[in-house]
Amino acid sequence: MIDFDKNLLIQKAMSVRENAYAPYSNYQVGAALLTNSGRVFTGVNVENSAYPVTMCAERSSVFKAVSEGEREFAAVAIATSNGGTPCGSCRQVLAEFGLDTLVILVDENGLVTEEMTVAELLPKAFTPSDLV
Numbered sequence: 001m002i003d004f005d006k007n008l009l010i011q012k013a014m015s016v017r018e019n020a021y022a023p024y025s026n027y028q029v030g031a032a033l034l035t036n037s038g039r040v041f042t043g044v045n046v047e048n049s050a051y052p053v054t055m056c057a058e059r060s061s062v063f064k065a066v067s068e069g070e071r072e073f074a075a076v077a078i079a080t081s082n083g084g085t086p087c088g089s090c091r092q093v094l095a096e097f098g099l100d101t102l103v104i105l106v107d108e109n110g111l112v113t114e115e116m117t118v119a120e121l122l123p124k125a126f127t128p129s130d131l132v
């Protein structure tokens, strides 16, 4: 695990959360994903009037990072109003890139409500190694 400033990652997740586009659920989510190379990619949930098209904050951050050539992630801070946990699709997408990524959940006050690895979030995950 690289050395990183957990509070800074949390701050980035909380501040990007303000950009969430969530007019339907009114449940804003912000994510800040730290790569093993030390870069941070943020993401927010982006809802759509065609509801299922909505994209979650966690996957937004992963897709941004992968688009920029990053595939190894040390940690992700996720900010919501109440410390809600990542949905199943986001767990699966995080698992694709590593089970050891640390997931830090914070509420709107910046209080860490839970901290766990992707492996703990998604036990017995189906990963690329299952395909060989």
Ligand code: THU
Binding pocket: 022, 025, 027, 028, 029, 044, 045, 046, 047, 054, 055, 056, 057, 058, 085, 086, 087, 088, 090
């Ligand atoms: N949401 C996320 O951004 N991440 C999750 O892991 C859970 C759900 C978003 C999707 C939708 O915009 C809103 O939260 C309510 O489901």
